[in-house]
Amino acid sequence: GGTCNDGVCTCPFGYGDYFCQTVTVPVRLVGGNGYSSGRVEVFYESQWGTVCDHYWSLDDAVVVCRQLGYASGAMAAHKSAYFGQGSGPIWLDNLMCDGSEPDLFNCTHPGVGIENCDHSDDAGVECAVTCDDIVCQNGAVCIEGHCNCTFG
Numbered sequence: 001g002g003t004c005n006d007g008v009c010t011c012p013f014g015y016g017d018y019f020c021q022t023v024t025v026p027v028r029l030v031g032g033n034g035y036s037s038g039r040v041e042v043f044y045e046s047q048w049g050t051v052c053d054h055y056w057s058l059d060d061a062v063v064v065c066r067q068l069g070y071a072s073g074a075m076a077a078h079k080s081a082y083f084g085q086g087s088g089p090i091w092l093d094n095l096m097c098d099g100s101e102p103d104l105f106n107c108t109h110p111g112v113g114i115e116n117c118d119h120s121d122d123a124g125v126e127c128a129v130t131c132d133d134i135v136c137q138n139g140a141v142c143i144e145g146h147c148n149c150t151f152g
Helices: 058-067
Strands: 004-005 008-010 026-029 038-044 047-051 074-078 090-092 124-127 141-143 146-148
Touching: 004 026, 026 058, 038 090, 058 074, 058 124
Parallel strands: 047 090
Antiparallel strands: 004 008, 026 038, 038 047, 038 124, 074 124, 141 146
């Protein structure tokens, strides 16, 4: 589980950013709203890196959102560094997910680190959030699709 301080929920390393659920490949969303949208980054070989938007589709976004615990899937798959450019390695390119995979690394791709992109091609997602999808941690309650860490 995570901890809540001043309305901000944090999770231990290796867990989904917002729901504190174990994920097979650590993934995070950066530059968006802080929990359900942002640039997609994956952790590989002890380093965070981005995902290139070549062939990026809603099926790919669904896999990311499911990894983070959003059972309702994705509302949008964004291209062209919509949430800003990342830095460091670009770990994945030419992803072709069918939406059923447990994580992005299980989608069809040419190989980790094999890419012909730059960070202007960073992929992003907007996950669909409802309270039916959310299991809040440490006594937080779900309000309008968000875990509210204010304790009553």
